[in-house]
Amino acid sequence: MAEQLTYCEVHPDRETSLRCNKCGRLMCPDCAVSTPVGYRCKQCVRQHDNKFFSASQNDYVIIAAVCAIVSAIAAAIVLQIGIPPLFLIFIAIPLGGGISELGLRLTQRRRGRQSANIAAAAIVAGGLVGAFVNMTMQVGRVPSVELMVRVLMSNFSIPILIGIMAFFAYSRFKGRA
Ligand SMILES: [Zn+2]
Numbered sequence: 001m002a003e004q005l006t007y008c009e010v011h012p013d014r015e016t017s018l019r020c021n022k023c024g025r026l027m028c029p030d031c032a033v034s035t036p037v038g039y040r041c042k043q044c045v046r047q048h049d050n051k052f053f054s055a056s057q058n059d060y061v062i063i064a065a066v067c068a069i070v071s072a073i074a075a076a077i078v079l080q081i082g083i084p085p086l087f088l089i090f091i092a093i094p095l096g097g098g099i100s101e102l103g104l105r106l107t108q109r110r111r112g113r114q115s116a117n118i119a120a121a122a123i124v125a126g127g128l129v130g131a132f133v134n135m136t137m138q139v140g141r142v143p144s145v146e147l148m149v150r151v152l153m154s155n156f157s158i159p160i161l162i163g164i165m166a167f168f169a170y171s172r173f174k175g176r177a
């Protein structure tokens, strides 16, 4: 009696004996995903990811808002009182961590695939808006692009502040703590 041939459930023309170690479905090498706990089918991997990445659209909005607002205020204050770039590092690191902690608390620590990207983008955007508002108040009118660039590049305080905050917030959201 010939051995019973088995085929991939997604690709019925491909012979395989490999099974997902979670649900047991037959899968060809193309359909198998190598995970730390063995080969699994794409459906099981997706289900697992969805459990971990539980953030909703609403959570993204909250994270973006928190990051943008705190970053805007920080940038405006930094420009206003002119903190030397070296000191900025000591402010930006805890601030970046603090922003993400606040965002995580407000969203019951739910994370999404995009949380880190959204947090970093919102920090950069918020910081630029904060700098823009501060300059507008200082010169009494909307600053020209040229002035914006000159102020941003004059002592690099805003790029340093925003960059470090964004980096630490990004790592925090990427981390699985
Ligand atoms: Zn499976």
Ligand SMILES: [Zn+2]
Pocket: 008, 009, 010, 011, 014, 027, 028, 029, 030, 031
């Ligand atoms: Zn297949």
